[in-house]
Amino acid sequence: MDSDTAMLLDIAFLDDSTRPRAPKLENLTASQRAPGQHLKMIHDHLRENVKVLRTMIDQVMAGEKRSKRSRRRQKP
Known part of the structure; x- marks a missing residue:
């Protein structure tokens, strides 16, 4: 296993269920x-991208x- 692969396997992704919830902010206007x-x-978009990756x-x-990298290596 190369170092790039090992690094990818060690990435710990955030678990939303363990994250604290933001406090409820009452009486805010729509523009606020x-x-x-x-x-x-x-953030939702970026989290979805992380899931796809x-x-x-x-x-x-x-x-x-x-991977694209391996496909390039195999071309004559």
């Missing part, structure tokens, strides 16, 4: 809530898919 909602949308890494590691 908008920045927080936007940040939540960005993890699945792809697992598939390459299991031999179900080849």
